[in-house]
Amino acid sequence: MPDLTINGQTHSVAAPVGQTLAETLRDDLGLTGTKIACAEGHCGACTVLLDGVPVYSCITLVHMVGDREVTTIEALREHPLVEAFVRTDALQCGFCTPGQIVSASALVEANPSPSSEEIRHAMAGNLCRCGTYPKIEEAISSWQG
Amino acid sequence: MARLIRTEKEVEGRYEDVWLVVEEDALEQWPAGPREIVGREAPRKTGPLRARGEARYTADIRLPGMLHAAVLRSPHAHARVQKISFEKALAAAGVRAAVGPGDVDALTDEPGYQGQAVAAIAADTFRQAVAALELVEVEWDVREPLLDPEEAVRRGQLVGETSHYERGDVERALAEADVVVEAEYRTQTVLHSSMETHQSICEWRDDTLDVYISTQFIWGIRDEVARKLGVAPDKVRVVCEFMGGGFGSKNGAGDHTYIAAELAKRTGRPVRCALTRREENLAAGNRNATIQRLTAAARSDGTLVALTGDFVNATGWDGWAASTDGPMRMLYDCENIRTTLSPAKLNTPPMKAFRAPGFVEGTFGLECLLDELAAKLDIDPLELRRLNYANSTDDRPYSSKNLMECYKRAEPHWQRRNDVRARSEGPWKRGVGLASQVWYGGGGPPSYAWVRVGSDGRATVITAMQDIGTGTATAMAQIAAEELGLPLDRVDIVLGDSARGPYASISAGSSTTPSMGPAVRAAAADAARQIVEIAAQRHDKEERVLSLAGGKVVSSDGGSWAIEEVVDLLDDAQILGKGARGPNPTGMQVLTFGVQVAEVAVDVETGEIRVERVAAIHDVGRVINPLGASSQVEGGIIQGIGHTLSEDRLLDPASGLTLNQTLDAYKLPTIADVPEIVTELLDIPDEHLTNLGSKGLGEPPIVPTAAAIANAIRDATGADVRSLPITREEMLRALDEARKKEKRGAPAAV
Numbered sequence: 001m002p003d004l005t006i007n008g009q010t011h012s013v014a015a016p017v018g019q020t021l022a023e024t025l026r027d028d029l030g031l032t033g034t035k036i037a038c039a040e041g042h043c044g045a046c047t048v049l050l051d052g053v054p055v056y057s058c059i060t061l062v063h064m065v066g067d068r069e070v071t072t073i074e075a076l077r078e079h080p081l082v083e084a085f086v087r088t089d090a091l092q093c094g095f096c097t098p099g100q101i102v103s104a105s106a107l108v109e110a111n112p113s114p115s116s117e118e119i120r121h122a123m124a125g126n127l128c129r130c131g132t133y134p135k136i137e138e139a140i141s142s143w144q145g
Numbered sequence: 146m147a148r149l150i151r152t153e154k155e156v157e158g159r160y161e162d163v164w165l166v167v168e169e170d171a172l173e174q175w176p177a178g179p180r181e182i183v184g185r186e187a188p189r190k191t192g193p194l195r196a197r198g199e200a201r202y203t204a205d206i207r208l209p210g211m212l213h214a215a216v217l218r219s220p221h222a223h224a225r226v227q228k229i230s231f232e233k234a235l236a237a238a239g240v241r242a243a244v245g246p247g248d249v250d251a252l253t254d255e256p257g258y259q260g261q262a263v264a265a266i267a268a269d270t271f272r273q274a275v276a277a278l279e280l281v282e283v284e285w286d287v288r289e290p291l292l293d294p295e296e297a298v299r300r301g302q303l304v305g306e307t308s309h310y311e312r313g314d315v316e317r318a319l320a321e322a323d324v325v326v327e328a329e330y331r332t333q334t335v336l337h338s339s340m341e342t343h344q345s346i347c348e349w350r351d352d353t354l355d356v357y358i359s360t361q362f363i364w365g366i367r368d369e370v371a372r373k374l375g376v377a378p379d380k381v382r383v384v385c386e387f388m389g390g391g392f393g394s395k396n397g398a399g400d401h402t403y404i405a406a407e408l409a410k411r412t413g414r415p416v417r418c419a420l421t422r423r424e425e426n427l428a429a430g431n432r433n434a435t436i437q438r439l440t441a442a443a444r445s446d447g448t449l450v451a452l453t454g455d456f457v458n459a460t461g462w463d464g465w466a467a468s469t470d471g472p473m474r475m476l477y478d479c480e481n482i483r484t485t486l487s488p489a490k491l492n493t494p495p496m497k498a499f500r501a502p503g504f505v506e507g508t509f510g511l512e513c514l515l516d517e518l519a520a521k522l523d524i525d526p527l528e529l530r531r532l533n534y535a536n537s538t539d540d541r542p543y544s545s546k547n548l549m550e551c552y553k554r555a556e557p558h559w560q561r562r563n564d565v566r567a568r569s570e571g572p573w574k575r576g577v578g579l580a581s582q583v584w585y586g587g588g589g590p591p592s593y594a595w596v597r598v599g600s601d602g603r604a605t606v607i608t609a610m611q612d613i614g615t616g617t618a619t620a621m622a623q624i625a626a627e628e629l630g631l632p633l634d635r636v637d638i639v640l641g642d643s644a645r646g647p648y649a650s651i652s653a654g655s656s657t658t659p660s661m662g663p664a665v666r667a668a669a670a671d672a673a674r675q676i677v678e679i680a681a682q683r684h685d686k687e688e689r690v691l692s693l694a695g696g697k698v699v700s701s702d703g704g705s706w707a708i709e710e711v712v713d714l715l716d717d718a719q720i721l722g723k724g725a726r727g728p729n730p731t732g733m734q735v736l737t738f739g740v741q742v743a744e745v746a747v748d749v750e751t752g753e754i755r756v757e758r759v760a761a762i763h764d765v766g767r768v769i770n771p772l773g774a775s776s777q778v779e780g781g782i783i784q785g786i787g788h789t790l791s792e793d794r795l796l797d798p799a800s801g802l803t804l805n806q807t808l809d810a811y812k813l814p815t816i817a818d819v820p821e822i823v824t825e826l827l828d829i830p831d832e833h834l835t836n837l838g839s840k841g842l843g844e845p846p847i848v849p850t851a852a853a854i855a856n857a858i859r860d861a862t863g864a865d866v867r868s869l870p871i872t873r874e875e876m877l878r879a880l881d882e883a884r885k886k887e888k889r890g891a892p893a894a895v
Contacts, residue, residue: 032205033198035389037340038422042808045340073198086192089776093614094195095204095340095389101196120817127808129338129390130614131783133816135776 002063006031007075015062022046022057025072033073033098037127044126047099048072054106054125073098076105081143090139092130100126104140114140152728154589155735157393157498157654158468165590167725172670172836175627177767177829183627184828186772189619190638191387191612200387203344203359204419211346212241214408214418215274216401217264217281218428219256222290222801223492226254226263226283233280239273240266242411243281249407250373251400257462258494259802260427262400267408267416290492290801294436294459297489304460304488310474313481318451322442326518330439330510331868332851334459334794335432335787336425337499338813341389343429344419345398347405352376354409357384358402361391362651363609367643369398374406386641388613392784393498394430395613396653423806430497431794434459435469437510441517447524447532451481454510458503460488463495467503472511472848475736476583478535492801498653500784501844504584505851509869512580512852516859526856527552527559530581530740541734545831545838547764548581548738554825555579558742558760562860565744569861572750575757578856579742580849586765586841587735587834588659592726593647596625596668598676599719602696602709604629606638606668610649610661615843616773617657621665623769624837628669629676630693631708650726655737655841658769663835664726672722679720680711730833737845739763741782743853744820747861749880752873756786756854760823766840767830778824778846785850787814793870863887 004011006029013024022039025031025048034057037045041059048057049071076082081101084090091097100123107114107122114122119140128136154163179185194200231243245264246254252262264281268274291297298307319325339359346357354376360366363383371378388395405418420429435458442451456469466488473484496502519526531552537543562577569575594608606625612618618638626636639645650660673693680698681688690701697705712720729735744758761778768774791812795804805811830838855866864879871879 026205027207030207032201035198035202035204035340037342037389038808040422040807042422043340077197077199082193082196085196086188089188089192089616089772091189091192091195092616092776092780093340093388093390094191094200095202097196098198124815124817127340127813127815129340129392129784129813130776131780131814131819132776133783133814133819134779134822136816137819 002065004065004070005067006070007072013062017063019062020058021048021060021062021065024062025057031072031074035095035098037095044103045096045099047102047126049102049106052106052109054103073102076101079105080145081105081108081139084139084143088135088139088142090132090135092132096126096128100128100136108140108143112144150728152590155585155587156651156656157502158471158585167590167727172666174830174832174836174838180627182623182633183769187619187623187633187770189616189773190622191618202341202387202389203346203357203385204341204389206346206357208346208348208415211415211417212267212269212408212412213271213274214265214267214404214416215271215278216262216404216418216424217278218260218424219263220259221256221285221287222259223288224256225286225288227286228284229264230282233282234266234277237273237277237280239269240277242267242408244404244407249403251403258492260424260494262404265404265408267412292491292493292796292798292801294457294489294491297491298457298487302490304464304490305466307485307487308466309485310470311483315451315453315481315483318481319442322450323445324518324521325440325442326514326521327440328514328517328867330437330513332435332506332509333869334434335499335792336794336811337392337394337430338811339390339392339394342420342422342425343395343399343401344417345402345405346415346417347402347409348415349409353380353382354406355382355384356402359388359395360385361395361611361613361653363611363641363643364648365396365651366398370402373403383643384641385611388611391613392500393502393653396498396651422808426806426811427494427803431494432499432502433461433464433467433496435506437469439510439514441514443518443522445522447522447529449477449479449533452479454484456484456486458486458488459491459493461491461493461495464497469503469507471504472507472583475538476511476535476581477533479533493796500781501584501848504848505788508580508582508848509851509855512849513855513867516578516856527555527579541732544730544733544735544833545766546736546738547827547829550827551738551740551762551764554762555740555742555760572748573746574749574861575746576857576861577742577744578853578860579740580852580856582739582763582845582848584737584845584848586655586659586737586845587729588650588656588841589729590726591648592650592660592664594661594664594668594724595647596672596722597719598672598712600709600713600715600717602635602707602712604631604636606636606665607646608640608649608661609643609646610640610657611652612640613652615652615657615777616770617661619773620658620769621661624662624665625669628666629673631696635696655843655845657841659835659839659841660726662769662837662839664724666836667724668722671724672720675720675722676708676711679714680706683711683714727835733833735834737763737765737840739845739849741849741853743857745854745857745861747858747876749862752876754790754858754871754876756820758821759850759853761846762825763845764827764829765842765845766834767838768826768828769839774826774842775824777842779822781846782822782850783814783819785847786818788869789851789854790870
């Protein structure tokens with residue numbers, strides 16, 4: 001029964017061996033802002049931060065998280081990136097958007113003024129089928145307003 | 146007054162006659178150009194909910210006591226179930242019910258493609274359901290699959306029948322032509338790849354069925370499910386508040402919904418049935434592959450005299466014949482045209498509508514052929530298109546057509562080509578190509594909306610439509626706000642629930658805005674009229690001197706009252722306006738048009754292709770929200786780039802099994818693949834179409850992209866690329882072929 005630190009709070013989670021962090025977040029803790037679109041680490045919709053580093057929570061086993069701090073979109077709702085994504089229309093259906101914003105938050109934390117190339121490199125692991133990419137780039141370029 | 150009419154209804158190029166009750170559609174169109182709110186950029190109203198992870202998609206719904214279904218899908222492309230036993234599966238941990246062939250129409254014992262549903266298990270958790278599937282014992286009789294579309298046509302194995310179209314005298318025109326070009330084009334099978342997979346949760350409450358479903362057509366699901374289950378439509382409630390992408394694949398209820406409904410009935414509990422990504426890549430539909438044998442004939446001055454096309458659609462086990470021949474019949478002024486279209490029935494997953502079905506594929510063939518003709522005639526490709534501009538392609542006039550203006554606006558982008566070519570260096574060759582677009586997008590009735598105005602001075606648009614990510618909810622709020630003279634932040638929209646609003650149209654065929662928008666405007670106008678009537682009586686004014694603007698009822702002879710002050714007279718009672726979509730103009734073709742200009746760089750040593758810039762100029766009538774509209778254009782082009790360069794559902798040619806069921810193997814575009822995209826929308830209202838003059842924009846932007854890129858590649862390299870996707874391998878093959886042709890003395894390109 002691992003204890004997890006999620007968005008600054010401690011949760012005791014009863015999870016069978018093999019359960020993923022994404023399943024724990026969504027099914028046990030009701031944190032459904034983290035989406036699952038492929039469940040095998042190919043699309044990035046489930047991205048969360050572990051100690052500030054973006055990971056695919058759908059292929060992260062919950063028993064392997066240990067004492068690393070988990071940050072989900074629920075803790076980033078007031079992040080200026082949210083406003084930037086909305087302002088620039090960097091979302092359409094929105095299913096991949098929380099994962100995009102989580103990835104972007106790690107990028108701007110490390111590099112507040114990323115170049116176009118840096119944005120494209122950092123965000124290439126988050127698929128968006130609606131094709132919001134140009135506006136995602138615009139949102140990240142202008143996240144500080 | 147309600148009026149009963151019979152009218153023609155079009156969705157994605159398929160027409161039907163329907164009876165409708167419409168209200169009088171008496172509103173004059175607004176003058177062209179941006180208004181206070183309509184025609185101006187508005188961030189989408191649901192943006193914060195979606196971005197913050199608060200939007201509740203079907204995937205996020207958890208009902209008390211909910212069971213999870215897992216579906217046993219055929220592991221063979223063609224097989225028969227000899228025997229099936231659930232004995233061991235039913236004894237497994239957590240399992241609550243099992244259904245097999247015969248229990249639900251959606252389950253078969255004679256699967257015709259890999260992935261067709263055969264049986265399903267409901268269990269307490271999805272993992273338990275999946276584990277139990279392993280215990281279902283099946284004896285298969287595996288049969289030979291038919292996978293070659295041309296062989297299917299030879300055998301007469303079709304979904305429907307071969308359609309024939311002819312106008313003029315093609316043989317004579319071909320004989321008299323100065324120049325004839327013939328070519329065979331091929332397009333591949335492409336997967337919708339919606340981020341939210343197809344899924345439903347069904348719950349029976351007494352004799353009412355609640356269906357939570359990721360869908361593009363709430364009201365259609367209500368109707369379809371009621372019909373198939375033999376219950377009254379009003380006993381089916383369909384909910385889809387947020388939807389994670391569909392692109393045409395979520396127009397129907399799908400097997401998963403019927404499986405969930407039956408398992409829910411048997412267990413007395415809500416049942417969720419959600420496709421995994423691998424199931425999605427097998428069984429959620431696709432854009433079918435095509436083979437196109439085309440001919441274009443012209444006089445030496447460039448006048449097109451004949452077009453012919455024999456089209457084979459690799460439709461799959463089921464589906465319909467998307468109009469791959471449509472662009473050939475509709476884009477140019479050409480008197481002599483002959484087409485055949487054969488939808489091949491194969492042991493492959495069924496096609497479903499995918500963003501301008503048929504026209505994306507057919508435009509690739511036709512618009513590449515036009516460039517091959519232009520090269521042979523030594524005429525500028527843009528000029529050739531102008532020379533053959535159609536003012537009508539049948540006896541019906543266009544409700545509006547501004548393609549010539551699109552061509553004019555394309556000129557500065559087209560004129561860049563000398564500079565672009567000059568930037569070729571080393572193995573990197575650069576070039577520019579263009580392609581035209583024709584598609585539907587007029588929408589139609591029936592569609593209804595209500596607008597409620599309360600004493601808080603806020604308005605709510607209520608309609609059982611869905612916003613599938615295209616931003617239509619925001620566009621509807623803008624229309625209502627404009628008509629009511631309210632700021633946009635005082636207008637909300639309630640949608641996504643068949644029990645909470647009137648009938649709304651499907652979100653397919655680029656139809657949501659042109660179908661729903663006029664109904665919303667009519668409803669807002671009805672509410673506005675009531676507010677004016679109340680104000681007139683309260684303040685002893687004539688109605689004709691009153692109007693709504695800036696959140697106020699304004700009198701032209703002085704005086705104004707805040708809307709909330711007027712409506713507050715009613716206390717908690719509210720104004721309710723009702724609106725209906727009127728019919729489309731009788732006897733007219735309602736179409737969208739456009740042109741795209743693509744710039745590419747090709748490494749002729751490695752075959753790598755980079756799309757560097759796409760300019761998109763489209764004529765879709767009045768634009769409600771330029772911000773959301775530009776997003777639609779970008780999204781269409783990016784999907785078009787995937788279609789052109791990287792996406793390909795691969796089948797094992799012997800077994801018919803899908804080789805790339807995962808998102809690492811099926812190559813979607815990423816942010817790193819995106820070029821500079823320039824969007825220009827003409828924003829000219831269609832004066833004949835509804836009280837808005839707006840057409841749809843969801844599909845037009847993906848239509849010309851593949852041909853524009855392929856034509857740019859030909860411009861850059863001289864190689865004929867006639868088969869999608871243009872992978873490095875295909876590019877190198879085409880370059881090699883061009884070199885061989887050049888050696889034989891025929892110039893490969895101008």
